Amino acid sequence: MTDLTKLSMAEMRDGLRAKTFTSAELTDAHITAMEGARELNAFVVETPEKARAMAAESDKHLAAGIPRGDLEGIPLGIKDLFCTEGVQTTAGSHILEGFTPPYESTITQNLWNDGAVMLGKLNMDEFAMGSSNETSYFGPVKNPWRATGSNFDFVPGGSSGGSAAAVSGFLAPGATGTDTGGSIRQPAAVTGIVGIKPTYGRCSRWGVVAFASSLDQAGPLTRTVRDSAIMLKSMAGHDAKDSTSLQVDVPDFEKALTGDIRGLRIGVPKEYRMDGMPEAIEKLWQQGIEWMKAAGAEIKEISLPHTKYALPAYYIVAPAEASSNLARYDGVKFGQRVEGDDITAMYENSRAAGFGHEVQRRVMIGTYVLSAGYYDAYYLKAQKVRTLIKQDFEKVWGEVDAILTPTTPTPAFGIGEKSSDPLEMYLNDIFTVTANMSGLPAISVPAGLSEDGLPLGLQIIGKALDEETVFRAGGVIEEAAQFTAQPSKWWS
Amino acid sequence: MTTKSPEATIGQKYIQGATGPWEVVIGLEIHAQVTSNAKLFSGAATEFGAEPNSQVSLVDAAMPGMLPVINEYCVEQAIRTGLGLEAKINLYSVFDRKNYFYPDLPQGYQISQFKQPIVGAGEVHVDLADGTTATIGIERLHLEQDAGKSTHDMHPSKSFVDLNRSGVALMEIVSDPDIRSSEEATLYMSKVRSIVRYLGTCDGNMEQGSMRADVNVSVRRPGDELGTRCEMKNMNSLRFIRAAIEYEARRQIDIIEEGGTISQETRLWDSVNNVTRTMRSKEEAHDYRYFPDPDLLPLEFSQDWVDEIAATLPELPDAKKARFIADMGLSPYDASVLVADQTRAGFFETVAKGRDGKQASNWVTSDLFGALNKADKDITESPVSAEQLGKLIDLITDDTISGKIAKQVFAIMFETGDDADKIVEEKGLRQVTDTGAIEAAIDEIIAANPDKFEEIRTKPKAIGWFVGQVMKATQGKANPGLVNQLLQKKLDG
Numbered sequence: 001m002t003d004l005t006k007l008s009m010a011e012m013r014d015g016l017r018a019k020t021f022t023s024a025e026l027t028d029a030h031i032t033a034m035e036g037a038r039e040l041n042a043f044v045v046e047t048p049e050k051a052r053a054m055a056a057e058s059d060k061h062l063a064a065g066i067p068r069g070d071l072e073g074i075p076l077g078i079k080d081l082f083c084t085e086g087v088q089t090t091a092g093s094h095i096l097e098g099f100t101p102p103y104e105s106t107i108t109q110n111l112w113n114d115g116a117v118m119l120g121k122l123n124m125d126e127f128a129m130g131s132s133n134e135t136s137y138f139g140p141v142k143n144p145w146r147a148t149g150s151n152f153d154f155v156p157g158g159s160s161g162g163s164a165a166a167v168s169g170f171l172a173p174g175a176t177g178t179d180t181g182g183s184i185r186q187p188a189a190v191t192g193i194v195g196i197k198p199t200y201g202r203c204s205r206w207g208v209v210a211f212a213s214s215l216d217q218a219g220p221l222t223r224t225v226r227d228s229a230i231m232l233k234s235m236a237g238h239d240a241k242d243s244t245s246l247q248v249d250v251p252d253f254e255k256a257l258t259g260d261i262r263g264l265r266i267g268v269p270k271e272y273r274m275d276g277m278p279e280a281i282e283k284l285w286q287q288g289i290e291w292m293k294a295a296g297a298e299i300k301e302i303s304l305p306h307t308k309y310a311l312p313a314y315y316i317v318a319p320a321e322a323s324s325n326l327a328r329y330d331g332v333k334f335g336q337r338v339e340g341d342d343i344t345a346m347y348e349n350s351r352a353a354g355f356g357h358e359v360q361r362r363v364m365i366g367t368y369v370l371s372a373g374y375y376d377a378y379y380l381k382a383q384k385v386r387t388l389i390k391q392d393f394e395k396v397w398g399e400v401d402a403i404l405t406p407t408t409p410t411p412a413f414g415i416g417e418k419s420s421d422p423l424e425m426y427l428n429d430i431f432t433v434t435a436n437m438s439g440l441p442a443i444s445v446p447a448g449l450s451e452d453g454l455p456l457g458l459q460i461i462g463k464a465l466d467e468e469t470v471f472r473a474g475g476v477i478e479e480a481a482q483f484t485a486q487p488s489k490w491w492s
Numbered sequence: 493m494t495t496k497s498p499e500a501t502i503g504q505k506y507i508q509g510a511t512g513p514w515e516v517v518i519g520l521e522i523h524a525q526v527t528s529n530a531k532l533f534s535g536a537a538t539e540f541g542a543e544p545n546s547q548v549s550l551v552d553a554a555m556p557g558m559l560p561v562i563n564e565y566c567v568e569q570a571i572r573t574g575l576g577l578e579a580k581i582n583l584y585s586v587f588d589r590k591n592y593f594y595p596d597l598p599q600g601y602q603i604s605q606f607k608q609p610i611v612g613a614g615e616v617h618v619d620l621a622d623g624t625t626a627t628i629g630i631e632r633l634h635l636e637q638d639a640g641k642s643t644h645d646m647h648p649s650k651s652f653v654d655l656n657r658s659g660v661a662l663m664e665i666v667s668d669p670d671i672r673s674s675e676e677a678t679l680y681m682s683k684v685r686s687i688v689r690y691l692g693t694c695d696g697n698m699e700q701g702s703m704r705a706d707v708n709v710s711v712r713r714p715g716d717e718l719g720t721r722c723e724m725k726n727m728n729s730l731r732f733i734r735a736a737i738e739y740e741a742r743r744q745i746d747i748i749e750e751g752g753t754i755s756q757e758t759r760l761w762d763s764v765n766n767v768t769r770t771m772r773s774k775e776e777a778h779d780y781r782y783f784p785d786p787d788l789l790p791l792e793f794s795q796d797w798v799d800e801i802a803a804t805l806p807e808l809p810d811a812k813k814a815r816f817i818a819d820m821g822l823s824p825y826d827a828s829v830l831v832a833d834q835t836r837a838g839f840f841e842t843v844a845k846g847r848d849g850k851q852a853s854n855w856v857t858s859d860l861f862g863a864l865n866k867a868d869k870d871i872t873e874s875p876v877s878a879e880q881l882g883k884l885i886d887l888i889t890d891d892t893i894s895g896k897i898a899k900q901v902f903a904i905m906f907e908t909g910d911d912a913d914k915i916v917e918e919k920g921l922r923q924v925t926d927t928g929a930i931e932a933a934i935d936e937i938i939a940a941n942p943d944k945f946e947e948i949r950t951k952p953k954a955i956g957w958f959v960g961q962v963m964k965a966t967q968g969k970a971n972p973g974l975v976n977q978l979l980q981k982k983l984d985g
Contacts (some may be wrong), residue, residue: 084556096556103550105557208559214786242559243788291709319784324589327600328554347593370591381781420750 001447004029005170009074009227012173016062017072020313023073024060027055027117030075032367033118034171038194039491042156043164044080044138045088046120051075053454054117056205061115066388067113070230071353072299077166077175080121081128082108082218083207083247087118091209092126092136095354106239107176107218114234123162127326127358128183133161133427134419135358143191143412144487148453151490154412157187157428161219164191166488168455173235174222174231174348178208180215181314182407182432185444188221189407189457192446192483193226194474195221197432200439201246201483202233204239211237212318213244215436225306225445225475226464229253232467248465256468257475262296267400271307274409280450286459288447289406291480300400304392307434309385314433315426316369316382322359323366361422380446397463405431407444407457429460441467443474446483495608497912500532506714506766506859509745514711516741517718518671522676522684524694525638526569529626532637532661533560533603540795543656546895551898552659554598559787562587566661567791570610570635571801573663576687576808577630579614581798585634586789596653601889606662606782609634616667616687617810618679619798619828629668638662663694669708674737680729681705681830690834705726709740710749719744720754724768727863740768782918812837820849829857835860840922840973842878855881859899863906876902878949884912897921924970931978932959933965938982948983955979 004026007015015021031048058073067073083089083101085098090096104112112118125135133141143154145168157477160177162328164187167175177184177195188195196219203218210216220231233253239245252352268289273282329466333351338349369378396403401487409430418425435442441464444457458477462470506513516679521529531538535550551558563748574581588606618626639656644651665684671677677760685703686693696703705728706710722740727733744754759768760776784790807815816827816837830840830853840858844852860881864874884901887893893901893916904915924930937958938945948954955976 083555089556091556099556099559101555103555205557206559209556210784210787239560243561244786320783324591324601324781324783327591327593328556328598330593330600332595333553333598334556343592343595370783372779372781375781375783409955 001044003171004035005315007173008224009071009173009222009230010224012074013070013230017067019062023058023117024052025056025071027051027119030119030172034166034168037169040142040144040165040169040171041139042141042162042169042171043077043120044090044092044123044136044162047118048085050122050278051117051119051272054112058115058117064378065294067115069234070108071111071234072115073117074115074174075117075119075172076231077119077122077163078173079107079160079163079176079178081178081209082176083209084108084118084121087121089121089209090137091128092124092138093329093355094355095135095351096209096334097137097336101207103207106204106241107208107235110237111176111234111487116234122160122166122175125159125161125183126359127157127209127289127322128178128180128216129322129358129362130158130286130426131143131182131186131415132415132418133158133187133188133211134415135356136161140415144489144491145191145412145454146487146490152452154416155190155415157408157412159183159189160187160195160221164188164193164409165193167191167223168193169220169491174220174227176218176235177221178211178216178218179219179432179436180211180318181429181436183458184219184221185407185427185432185442185457188342188444189446189459192222192455192485192487193221194225194443194445194478195219196232196237196443196467196470196474197435197441198232198467199246199441200436201244202236202441202465202467203451204237204242204245207241208239212321213325214321215314215318216255217436217451225443225471225478226257228255229471230444231289238243244372246465251468253471254478256471257477259475261473261476264297264397264469265400266297266299266473267302267403268299269302269304269307269395269403269405272405274430277406277409278379278450280411280456281409283405284448284456284458285406288477291477292404295476295480296481297473301460302326302396302403304389304396304434304464306385306388306392309432310389310434310437311426313382313385313389314429314437315365316378316429317386317437319362319366320370321366322362325369326355326359326363328479386437389434391441393434393438401463403461404473405459405461407431407459411450411452411454411456435461440464441470445474445477447477447481451487453485455483458474465474498504501904502764505676507741508587509749511749512885513714513746516671516672516736516737517669517721518675518711519669519679519708519721520667520671520680521706522665522681522685523571523704523706524567524573524688524696525631525662526565526663526667527692527694528563528661530563530565531659532563532566532635533612533827534659535589536659537551539606540702542656544652544656546656548658548891549653552598552655554600558787560603562788562812563661564793565871567610567793569661570633571798572635572691572805573688573693574611575694575802575805576691577614577616577633577684579630579633579664580610580612582610582612583793583795583798584608585610585791586793587635587785588782589785590636593637594642595651596642596655596658598640598655598658602639603785603788604636605634608790616680616683618683619699619824620677620679623686623824624982626670626672626676628676631666631668633663633665633802636664659703668862669710669866672780674734674741677707677737678734681730681733686832690806690808697908698730700730701728704764705733705949707733707737707943709737709744710754711744722754722756723758725758725771727761729865732761732763735766735967736768739766743768766877778949806834816849820853821845822849822853823914826853826857829861833871839871839874839878843882843885845882847882847889851885855885855902859902867906875903880905880911887912887916889921891971892916893923894968895919897923921969924966925974927974927978929975930962930970933962933970933974934978934982935964937961
């Protein structure tokens with residue numbers, strides 16, 4: 001029998017419907033893979049019993065020939081930022097350790113309604129703050145990929161590091177992620193998988209632990225573009241419980257994957273050509289341009305002049321919102337409490353013990369930029385920059401239909417390599433934050449390997465609500481790149 | 493320098509200090525709980541007095557990942573209130589987060605409106621005791637969430653939190669610093685309460701805390717720039733507001749006159765000792781770090797919707813008062829008393845319908861309100877209905893009973909709830925209009941008091957004594973007009 005974990009989600013869907021295998025078999029194969037890969041530290045909670053029960057339910061639907069949705073019987077991993085009823089949800093933080101929500105996030109509920117099976121909760125940077133999964137209270141996640149001939153451990157990116165490791169390590173065919181500044185696309189890129197951040201408002205934020213509300217957007221991490229299209233279709237949709245959720249229909253994204261981009265106008269923004277960018281990234285980008293041209297697209301150099309201000313502005317807006325969103329973790333109600341002599345001491349002790357350093361840093365930055373006397377100089381100015389970045393994109397949409405850029409400035413780096421330098425760590429988001437600041441959909445597709453044999457990704461940014469073009473163009477890159485490399489299974 | 497007491501100077505409300513007159517400047521921030529079955533951003537119920545923590549949704553408890561969704565009805569109520577305050581309605585407004593830590597604030601921030609409130613400038617007209625009207629400017633009205641309630645006396649070292657109130661919709665109505673006395677402040681508060689009650693947007697119940705005020709007080713020499721203000725938080729009684737302003741103004745005057753300066757601070761009214769006390773100084777003031785709530789879109793609606801709401805507004809106290817004066821002949825004072833409460837005004841209108849307005853007003857404001865007051869009853873609990881009172885007045889008008897007998901009848905009605913005509917019949921109180929019977933009584937009295945009768949010829953005023961005697965002889969049932977008429981005839985005859 002073939003290794004079921006190596007199938008794509010689309011293949012699993014077809015195999016289950018053809019009764020080539022059952023959801024129980026598929027789920028067991030993944031439980032075995034998950035349990036055998038604890039060294040990767042991708043999961044913070046494994047839910048094999050729940051998975052088997054859900055698989056049994058799926059098999060009934062499949063046997064009856066009436067699957068509830070495309071995901072019927074397919075096991076998935078869930079980033080620990082999504083509240084799951086009866087299953088501990090921590091956001092990677094000590095302060096929420098032991099918190100078991102009595103409710104299910106809209107997105108995970110959508111997945112279960114379509115028949116998906118839950119394998120467990122995936123590790124992540126604490127409160128989604130990080131680009132390496134090293135800020136998790138539950139320890140770093142190891143990238144399944146290693147450099148050629150090396151036993152050195154690399155980060156899987158972040159904050160959806162557990163999701164990326166689980167999918168690239170064949171522990172799950174897909175996983176949910178969230179992307180506030182690049183937290184789906186950057187880990188997808190450095191683990192050789194596909195990740196899409198849809199248009200802001202496409203997926204409900206209800207039941208997703210908030211980091212920066214105006215930037216947070218959920219999306220899938222999968223091994224193929226088609227699988228992302230399948231999974232996003234299930235996750236997306238208007239939700240009356242989220243005021244920022246968009247009241248629009250969800251297209252059948254899979255149908256957009258025609259492979260035909262003849263006449264599509266692709267913009268290449270000159271501001272994304274950074275000084276000191278590794279040659280491999282530059283070469284990959286050039287290669288991407290050639291692939292698009294070969295497929296009949298028209299390439300145009302464009303200018304997004306405010307790009308260089310995006311990252312600093314992001315690191316004001318996101319911490320500002322976070323400082324407020326995280327105020328509820330104060331030791332009073334849920335999570336950890338450390339007593340003190342008075343209420344203020346209790347707050348300080350609880351938050352000092354409950355939050356890790358990166359979270360504390362961002363809460364302090366956010367508090368600072370919102371403070372009287374600093375608000376105008378920082379928060380307000382950053383919001384103005386945000387408007388300018390949006391306008392940059394709006395101006396180019398007259399000339400182009402989508403934009404091609406690298407996803408990250410570097411391949412995966414070693415665990416511990418950048419964790420002492422927050423500014424260098426923040427640079428990981430340089431190509432991805434603009435899509436968050438503007439709310440635009442963007443996908444990362446694996447496109448090649450670095451000299452050391454580590455995966456690299458290319459990013460397609462599209463117009464608001466035009467995920468279909470993003471998927472179609474991403475599918476062309478995927479097809480052209482023929483990215484068949486896989487990490488060697490060095491763990492257990 | 494004037495030496496007159498402030499009370500002696502009509503229209504001047506200065507407070508006399510040791511060194512001269514002082515003007516007190518007051519501004520009120522009224523927090524009015526929106527009448528709505530559900531909270532501002534969650535579907536949880538809002539009923540007062542429920543079991544602690546029984547009306548709390550996941551949103552109110554600020555569970556991770558929970559999001560606010562605006563309750564459209566609360567928005568409508570705020571617009572309605574804004575219209576009642578003759579204020580500008582902003583078709584675009586923004587919800588902001590006001591950040592601070594407190595155990596009964598589970599989100600760690602209150603969703604409020606800061607720079608762009610739903611309602612802008614308006615005004616409220618207040619009738620003063622001297623018959624003049626003061627216009628108090630409204631700076632703004634904004635929507636915000638209430639916090640929960642902390643209780644500190646149930647455990648030696650712990651506090652208890654009840655989140656039932658957490659997330660309940662409040663309207664904060666901010667006045668301009670246009671108020672110049674404790675009297676004006678309480679009249680203003682009463683007037684706003686009256687308006688929101690007419691509108692049905694807040695029940696105005698101060699004891700239950702559904703209406704309370706933060707009172708800002710400063711003093712200055714007449715004509716000077718505004719002085720430094722102190723804010724007294726959470727005042728939920730008109731009596732306390734009055735007392736606190738008077739105490740606070742005097743405290744500030746004394747400090748300045750002794751060479752001190754006022755420091756801006758938040759104070760609390762201590763109603764046991766009748767003093768204000770420092771709660772926190774300016775240095776300890778919170779930096780609330782307001783910023784637009786990214787979980788909520790800006791609040792936008794059309795002028796058409798505002799117009800639709802405006803079309804459903806009831807007649808408000810000012811308009812009603814003007815009509816009572818112009819169309820029904822009431823004095824401004826009586827009209828004010830009646831319109832202060834919509835139910836009272838409605839009661840009066842029923843009584844006055846097809847009858848003399850002035851007479852109806854007298855019966856309602858003196859007799860009925862007096863009796864209700866004595867019995868400690870609300871108008872809604874009146875044992876005499878408006879229809880019954882109207883019929884009693886009809887009995888006076890058609891000479892069935894005299895005004896004096898009517899008072900007796902009313903007292904019985906109030907006691908028993910019976911109809912006036914039934915009481916008149918049963919007690920035999922019908923006015924005697926039979927001239928024969930009255931004449932007989934007159935003749936009897938003249939016969940018994942011939943001297944007095946002669947006296948009337950020289951002292952016509954003495955006729956009153958005879959009228960009194962006749963009334964007495966007829967147990968008050970004789971028609972007094974008729975008695976006068978017949979006596980005059982005897983004299984002329």
